[in-house]
Amino acid sequence: xxxxxxxxxxxxxxxxxxxxxxxxxxxxxxxxxxxxxxxxxxxxxxxxxxxxxxxxxxxxxxxxxxxxxxxxxxxxxxxxxxxxxxxxxxxxxxxxxxxxxxxxxxxxxxxxxxxxxxxxxxxxxxxxxxxxxxxxxxxxxxxxxxxxxxxxxxxxxxxxxxxxxxxxxxxxxxxxxxxxxxxxxxxxxxxxxxxxxxxxxxxxxxxxxxxxxxxxxxxxxxxxxxxxxxxxxxxxxxxxxxxxxxxxxxxxxxxxxxxxxxxxxxxxxxxxxxxxxxxxxxxxxxxxxxxxxxxxxxxxxxxxxxxxxxxxxxxxxxxxxxxxxxxxxxxxxxxxxxxxxxxxxxxxxxxxxxxxxxxxxxxxxxxxx
Numbered sequence: 001x002x003x004x005x006x007x008x009x010x011x012x013x014x015x016x017x018x019x020x021x022x023x024x025x026x027x028x029x030x031x032x033x034x035x036x037x038x039x040x041x042x043x044x045x046x047x048x049x050x051x052x053x054x055x056x057x058x059x060x061x062x063x064x065x066x067x068x069x070x071x072x073x074x075x076x077x078x079x080x081x082x083x084x085x086x087x088x089x090x091x092x093x094x095x096x097x098x099x100x101x102x103x104x105x106x107x108x109x110x111x112x113x114x115x116x117x118x119x120x121x122x123x124x125x126x127x128x129x130x131x132x133x134x135x136x137x138x139x140x141x142x143x144x145x146x147x148x149x150x151x152x153x154x155x156x157x158x159x160x161x162x163x164x165x166x167x168x169x170x171x172x173x174x175x176x177x178x179x180x181x182x183x184x185x186x187x188x189x190x191x192x193x194x195x196x197x198x199x200x201x202x203x204x205x206x207x208x209x210x211x212x213x214x215x216x217x218x219x220x221x222x223x224x225x226x227x228x229x230x231x232x233x234x235x236x237x238x239x240x241x242x243x244x245x246x247x248x249x250x251x252x253x254x255x256x257x258x259x260x261x262x263x264x265x266x267x268x269x270x271x272x273x274x275x276x277x278x279x280x281x282x283x284x285x286x287x288x289x290x291x292x293x294x295x296x297x298x299x300x301x302x303x304x305x306x307x308x309x310x311x312x313x314x315x316x317x318x319x320x321x322x323x324x325x326x327x328x329x330x331x332x333x334x335x336x337x338x339x340x341x342x343x344x345x346x347x348x349x350x351x352x353x354x355x356x357x358x359x360x361x362x363x364x365x366x367x368x369x
Contacts, residue, residue: 002030004075005040007084011071014086015096018141023159025084026166028208063102067095152176167197167215174222183226190223217247224256233264251277255286262294270294285315292324301334319353322346323360330364 007027014021030036050068053061071092074080108127148158156173159166170193177186197216200206224240227233240257247253254277262270271294274287281287288311296304308325315321329343347365354361 002033002036002040003027003083005043006030006036008043008071008075009039010084011075011086011089011092012096015089015093018138018145020162021086021145022162022166023086023155024082024166024169025163026082026168027084028206029083031205031207060099063095063099066098067092070095153180165196167193167200167212171215171218171222174219178222178225178229181229183229187223187226190219190226194219194223214247217243217250217253220246221250221253221256224260228256228260228263233260236260237264237266251281251284251287255284255290258287258290262290267294267298283314285311285318285321288314289318289321289324292321292328296324296328299333301328301332301337304328305332305337319350322350326350327360327364330367 033040046064047068050061050064054065055061071088074085074088104127108124148155153173153176156169156176159169160173163169170189174186174189174193177183177189194216197212197219200212201209201216203209206212220239220243224236224238224243227236227239237257237260240253240260243250243253244257254273258270258273258277261267261273271291274291274294277284277287288307292304292306292308292311294304295301295307305325305328308321308328311318311321312325323346326343326346328337329339329346332338344365347361350361351365
């Protein structure tokens with residue numbers, strides 16, 4: 001409830017002044033009453049006043065009850081993983097809007113039946129001007145906010161700018177930068193993120209330590225992927241080994257480590273990592289696909305075909321697995337392994353899904369015919 005008092009005050013502030021909106025806050029739970037004493041006082045007072053007004057059957061009390069009851073499902077004593085998300089305020093916001101409209105309606109009525117005509121005109125002019133200014137301001141803020149949704153990267157940058165301590169979305173932004181080949185910027189962010197996570201993990205009062213350890217593992221995994229893209233395979237192996245040691249339950253970290261080891265020339269170790277991963281995660285297709293890739297590159301087409309087929313059985317939707325399997329079935333040096341019909345079937349499916357951009361598909365189809 002301590003955390004939610006801070007959250008509810010923030011929600012109310014945004015309802016009247018929507019500046020500083022953030023898609024994902026990742027706020028940590030409040031540790032002590034001292035941190036939120038005034039927010040707790042405000043919300044408790046509002047709640048007590050609402051209960052008293054409802055008990056006295058005052059109309060305004062039901063408006064307050066409307067707000068608290070709807071918001072109570074996500075902002076009360078009920079434990080939830082993330083203490084704040086703006087979309088939880090969508091329905092309770094209707095209560096605030098309703099209350100503001102009723103308030104202005106009552107003020108307008110009071111003005112209509114009091115004072116002289118000159119005074120009423122000036123007061124009406126004031127409220128109309130206030131309404132126009134508020135409308136223009138909100139239109140500007142809405143347009144500005146919509147610009148943040150033009151792409152995933154722009155939105156993630158806005159989240160990290162608004163809340164720099166959000167490790168979850170910092171990782172998401174780094175991943176987006178990696179996909180856009182912006183490796184230097186991603187690496188710079190990763191170094192800072194790892195340092196920040198080190199501080200959090202070593203903080204004895206940190207109640208989200210387990211989550212931060214996993215985030216640190218993900219950060220080292222991303223760092224390893226960047227170093228692989230840069231051809232620094234030795235450093236990549238070091239980072240990925242750290243990632244696996246921090247989160248051994250993530251097969252994707254192990255598969256990335258296997259790829260880094262293979263490119264470093266440690267093929268036997270790479271194969272062992274994949275086979276060890278299969279023992280733990282028999283349904284993870286990437287291990288089989290990597291083994292197929294390793295064996296195919298080493299000329300062991302029989303083993304390569306076996307593992308590619310296994311990867312295809314587990315994850316038939318994977319385009320790269322289908323492409324590699326089809327290639328082996330069509331152009332294998334071992335004639336006994338070729339299966340033109342099966343290869344052509346896979347290539348036809350790929351043609352429909354990838355279109356004219358997949359030149360390799362058409363080349364292999366020609367070979368199959």
